Amino acid sequence: MANSSGQDIVSDLPQSIIEIILTKLPIRDAVRTSILSSRWRYKWATLTQLVFDDNCVSQFNDRTATENKLVKFITRFLFLHEGPIHKFTLSTYYLQSSPDIDQWLLFLSRKGIKELVLEVGEDEWFRAPSCLFACLKLTSLELLRCELDPPPEFRGFSCLKYLNLQQVLVAPEVIENLISGCPLLESLTLSYFDSLALTVRAPNLKYLKLEGEFKDICLEYTPLLVVISVAMYMTDDKTEHFEQSSGCNFDKFLGGVPCLEKLTGQIYFTKYMSIGYELGKVPLTYDHLKLIQLYQVSFEDMKEILVVLRLILSSPNLQELQISSSSNAIAASEASDLNFWETDCPTGFTLKKLKTVKMSDLSGVPHEMEFLKFLLKNSPVLEVMSILPGIYVSCGKLNVVIELLRFRRASAKAEIIFIRDQM
């Protein structure tokens, strides 16, 4: 594809473009451009975005040799580097906790590092050195498999906007202080924590993602929260949770998020939210909530159904609802409280904006059907309702369809789509 005129144009491109090009190369190739010509000798040395991973060095069966090579590579690279470093990603299987990483972090803290991603080792957890807490210009921090123990004088990252901690060993007060110490924090992700009890105070927080086993979460002050995504695991001994939490979980979690636009809850989320439900106060209205996704809702537990209803009915502008059920028709006992739907269910309530409903893993238990009936009856602008039956429902499918056909629909446009076999 060479041109015929034979002119060296590419070296004349502005350094900012050369850096864009070099950043799109694996770092090894970027460094190798130094022997192309005299003008290219140091073009790589001012890169501000560095990504190091196990592909930087050729790999051998001997793990120690590879580890040493990787350490040498990164150390020499940093030594020859000029200018600021804004983004540093280290993602490696080989390196464990090592004094070299500590030195690199010290170096980075002097280079104005803004975005840092550290994912090291697999066996031991890497202990974050105190130099990490000296990187005060950080705007984005992502740590995996790490032990965090900030020094007592650490007050937080004043510029931090994005925080992602996965499998991080840290005391709960430390996380709370960290969150409070980052006033600009907009996005928080906490994954794979064990038994974490957390109170979140983050005035600018917009995105929250939690995954793991949480004992107790209280969103005490998060007025700007827009998107919440929770995957909540619980230990087998669920009663332990009932005893431990005090007050209404629903209020503690969703009581202070008026700007919420999207809510996703998985696994035991609705169960968690149902704890202490009866103690709930007057519900908050979520005027901006447009999408609700609740997975693994147990339609055999009345309290969980109440949680779902409360959410739906507090969201006048809800447009899309996705629910999956964790009920199992074969194992279901006789449904109790079926007359709830006739008597206690709030009436005269229309879901004025609800257009799409998707219900998966339907097994046909009575409460599920009543729920769908409720939705169809009260959604005047509904366009599509998709139903996916659960895998274990084999002979009951036809009954489900027959029942669905009977339900009254408030919307003339509503289409009920029954998706038969996914496999």
Next chain:
Amino acid sequence: MSEPDLQITKVEKTGPYVWIQTADGSIHEVEKEVASFCPLICHEIESGVGYSKDYPIALPPRVNPAMLSLILDYCQFHYVAGHSNKERRSFDEKFSHMDTKRLCELTSAADSLQFKSLVDLTSRALARMIEGKTPDEIRETFHLPDDLTEEEKLEPLKNTTDDPRIRLLNRLYARKRKELIDRQKLKNEAEVEHEDDRSVDDLLSFINGKDGDSKEVRSSKNKKKSRKKKNQPKNHPPSCSSPNGNASSNTGNRLSLEEEFDDCDIDDEIDPALKEKLDREVEDFARRLNSDWPERMQEILSSGQERGPGPVSSTAIDPSINVQE
């Protein structure tokens, strides 16, 4: 995104065409809707320029008419609704397969128009041309001058990469450098009489069969001082007799030399053609050096006897040659 909506309402208000002037002075009439998706043009339109031929939007110098038409093609395809993502991706693919000259010009033009998505696309295409290629291939693609001085190339690359190809290059350059130095010394030696100021050690090792690559041997000996002496027994080919014998033992020595350079556990993937060339060069050099071997031999033996036995190490090298009087 909301921005295109904003543009479209503006389009309805003020007519469908704008005038754009490129650096060479030519003025082009372009559909406004399409041109507005380029940020700089959009900005200019908003500030009221370009509605008539007399007040065209002036583009920065890096945008010539050919580039302008490419950029407008890009806008046309991408920002008009109705193309699926797959279609867009295949368009991008085809778009980025132009020759390097045009690609560079386009990147430059897009950059001056602050057209980030197009800069991204072209940069990615350029990066693809660099990734995984050898330096020579890259130089050929981009017509880069191979103008690093011998010195700079010979400096082992202090940077970081342990890529076997770079290490090979270092090794080859180191060897070449030695040859250059040796040839220089040879020249000097030819001017001065065969005045030998080598140490007795070296002479003895010279005699003892490090035939021909005496200078290389010296450095290899130095290297040996910092390493184990395990190579010594290996550097013991049959004593020199004919140039042919020298040549073969040169290669023998060369191999052991390579082991010395092998500071790590990397395979020696020397390009066979290059290896052959270097072998030949070293052979030549060795032959030249050995051409006056018989006279040398006489000199050395006579001077060796006067000086008496050498240091212990030299006798240890090759017991077969007895230097004691």
